[in-house]
Amino acid sequence: MRVDYLGLEAFVAIADYGSFQRAAEALNLSQAALSHRLRKIEDDLGSPLLIRSSREVSLTAIGQGLLPEARALLKSLYDTYESVRSGAQRQARNLAFACLPSIANAVMPQVLQTLSRERPDIAFEVLDIPVDRISGAVRNGAAEFGITIVSAELSDLRLRPLVDEDYQLFVPGDHDFARRSHVTLEDIAGLKLARIRSQSKNRQLLESAFGEMRDRILWHFEVQNATLAMRLVSAGIALTILPESAIAMAPASLVAVPFRGVRLQRTLGIVSRRGVPISENAAALLDRIEGELLKKFRAHVALSSERASRPRD
Numbered sequence: 001m002r003v004d005y006l007g008l009e010a011f012v013a014i015a016d017y018g019s020f021q022r023a024a025e026a027l028n029l030s031q032a033a034l035s036h037r038l039r040k041i042e043d044d045l046g047s048p049l050l051i052r053s054s055r056e057v058s059l060t061a062i063g064q065g066l067l068p069e070a071r072a073l074l075k076s077l078y079d080t081y082e083s084v085r086s087g088a089q090r091q092a093r094n095l096a097f098a099c100l101p102s103i104a105n106a107v108m109p110q111v112l113q114t115l116s117r118e119r120p121d122i123a124f125e126v127l128d129i130p131v132d133r134i135s136g137a138v139r140n141g142a143a144e145f146g147i148t149i150v151s152a153e154l155s156d157l158r159l160r161p162l163v164d165e166d167y168q169l170f171v172p173g174d175h176d177f178a179r180r181s182h183v184t185l186e187d188i189a190g191l192k193l194a195r196i197r198s199q200s201k202n203r204q205l206l207e208s209a210f211g212e213m214r215d216r217i218l219w220h221f222e223v224q225n226a227t228l229a230m231r232l233v234s235a236g237i238a239l240t241i242l243p244e245s246a247i248a249m250a251p252a253s254l255v256a257v258p259f260r261g262v263r264l265q266r267t268l269g270i271v272s273r274r275g276v277p278i279s280e281n282a283a284a285l286l287d288r289i290e291g292e293l294l295k296k297f298r299a300h301v302a303l304s305s306e307r308a309s310r311p312r313d
Helices: 005-017 020-026 031-045 061-093 101-118 131-139 201-216 226-234 244-249 280-296 301-309
Strands: 050-052 057-059 094-099 123-128 146-149 157-172 192-196 218-223 239-243 254-258 265-273
Touching: 005 020, 005 031, 005 050, 005 057, 005 061, 020 031, 057 061, 094 101, 094 131, 094 280, 101 123, 101 244, 101 280, 131 146, 131 157, 131 201, 131 265, 146 201, 157 201, 157 226, 157 244, 157 280, 192 201, 192 226, 201 239, 201 265, 218 226, 226 239, 226 244, 226 254, 239 244, 244 254, 265 280
Parallel strands: 094 123, 094 146, 192 218, 192 239
Antiparallel strands: 050 057, 146 265, 157 239, 157 254, 157 265
């Protein structure tokens, strides 16, 4: 059934102002147009809503029952409309994207410094959230795109690999390992290490890469995030293995040492919604982020092949 919102608006205005003339002026209508709207909704409802005399306007019993419901319905519609309109205006000015916390700290200050100077009318919202929340933020539209760890693609999202980032051993600056050019898994066997929660994608990648050494790695502490893991290292009670970009979040006393003899790395990429083009501002931001990531890390093999196959000018 179709709801006659214009008729309801006319009815409520007449009831509120107590006059056809004042209601017509408030709605910027002629009295004839206002009367037409009222007759139309009365015909639709099959009952008169108002009694009009030469001196006053009064409500029928049906009109008295309808008035509070009509007011509430119109207010709800108005509030919804204003919310959507305000949201669209904010979206035109705001640019929201999701990003792994370590990458946000390592890359975003440089990128946003330049882009915010070039586009001062844009407000940036950085969702620096764990990897397991990034796809959801992109899927529900809270973020136009995300910088995430590449895994299996989902049917509604597109994942584009970009760079490979190594994991490194984080140690205090006065630790023996801090003076080395590299360490091996044998070096850390039996030492107290801090690892991230079991659901962490980082942890899953590491344990898969450890192979037969998995049972010789002593995870003495389990924490919820990299920040606390690095605090434990800074306190001298543990070491931890994190992506190299995490050094941007680390206390100044920590040193990151590369591994040798084992491939410990994660692939970073861009996640976006399939079939939904990103805005022009988001495309400019993404281009800057890609450039900065390629400066800091090795291009992923798929990207390297793609770039190599492009015709040269």
